[in-house]
Amino acid sequence: xxxxxxxxxxxxxxxxxxxxxxxxxxxxxxxxxxxxxxxxxxxxxxxxxxxxxxxxxxxxxxxxxxxxxxxxxxxxxxxxxxxxxxxxxxxxxxxxxxxxxxxxxxxxxxxxxxxxxxxxxxxxxxxxxxxxxxxxxxxxxxxxxxxxxxxxxxxxxxxxxxxxxxxxxxxxxxxxxxxxxxxxxxxxxxxxxxxxxxxxxxxxxxxxxxxxxxxxxxxx
Numbered sequence: 001x002x003x004x005x006x007x008x009x010x011x012x013x014x015x016x017x018x019x020x021x022x023x024x025x026x027x028x029x030x031x032x033x034x035x036x037x038x039x040x041x042x043x044x045x046x047x048x049x050x051x052x053x054x055x056x057x058x059x060x061x062x063x064x065x066x067x068x069x070x071x072x073x074x075x076x077x078x079x080x081x082x083x084x085x086x087x088x089x090x091x092x093x094x095x096x097x098x099x100x101x102x103x104x105x106x107x108x109x110x111x112x113x114x115x116x117x118x119x120x121x122x123x124x125x126x127x128x129x130x131x132x133x134x135x136x137x138x139x140x141x142x143x144x145x146x147x148x149x150x151x152x153x154x155x156x157x158x159x160x161x162x163x164x165x166x167x168x169x170x171x172x173x174x175x176x177x178x179x180x181x182x183x184x185x186x187x188x189x190x191x192x193x194x195x196x197x198x199x200x201x202x203x204x205x206x207x208x209x210x211x212x213x214x215x216x217x218x219x220x
Contacts (some may be wrong), residue, residue: 003181009190009198013125013176016082019089025192029135031066034209035190037124040071040088041079042186043101044159048205049187050117053084057119063217064194069117072124072178072186082123088113089121090110093184125176138164144182156216162189193219 003010012035025033036053038045040116050069057067073080079096087093092112094102102108133141142149142164149157177183181190184203191200191209193216200212 003190003198003201005198005201008196009192009197010180012068012122013180014070014122015125017120017122018082018086019069019117022122023120025196028066028192029196030194031064032060032194033066033068033190033192034213035068035070035192037070037072037181037183037186037188037190039073039076039080039186040084040094041076041096041098043098044205045187046094046098046102046113047105047107050161051191052205052209053189054115054118056213059218060213065213065217069119069121070124070177072175072183073126073173074083074175074178077173085121085123089117092116095116103218124178126173127176131143133165135161140180141167145184146157 005096014022014024017023034053034056036049053067053069056065061067071080071085076096084095087095091199092114093099094111094113096110099108099111102113103111108114138161144162146152146160149160152160179215181188181201183201187205188201188203189209190198191202191212193199199216200208202208
């Protein structure tokens with residue numbers, strides 16, 4: 001089941017909860033749920049998105065807002081691993097590009113994050129890909145990213161399909177949550193209201209997450 005804004009949100013694909021009690025969207029009834037989707041090897045996630053998610057957690061947790069962290073992987077599969085996620089949660093140590101960027105900007109203490117992420121964190125469910133993706137799977141990948149695909153010329157459509165096929169063939173793993181919510185990269189956020197309805201999926205730092213949460217709180 002793919003996610004559609006305005007409809008009931010499907011459950012997150014989880015391989016393992018590494019911090020906090022196991023949960024999922026269908027178990028968070030009567031809560032507003034913000035899911036912060038990041039990669040361990042993603043400097044922007046740690047420079048901006050995770051600190052914002054922590055701020056939202058601290059400001060709104062007593063108003064029925066739950067924040068969940070999901071570490072995914074759509075690239076750098078040697079770094080975006082369950083093992084590195086566990087190391088991050090247990091010790092605060094970061095790796096790869098994240099470590100280089102945070103170190104450059106003086107945001108590490110003894111090569112560790114100077115704070116602990118306070119909300120539950122899980123690893124996306126990664127499935128090793130095998131063989132070439134079929135046409136239907138390729139179109140599921142293309143349409144959320146290129147809504148006007150059908151209006152393109154036949155030549156351009158063929159080029160888009162070939163690029164998507166090459167991209168999917170090069171992927172070592174498919175990440176269930178990332179694919180199910182048609183995410184375009186990290187950091188991304190998934191926002192679900194108290195009735196379990198998917199209200200927003202955003203890529204990057206839009207500045208709209210907190211205003212949307214305030215609106216959902218006011219809805220009661």
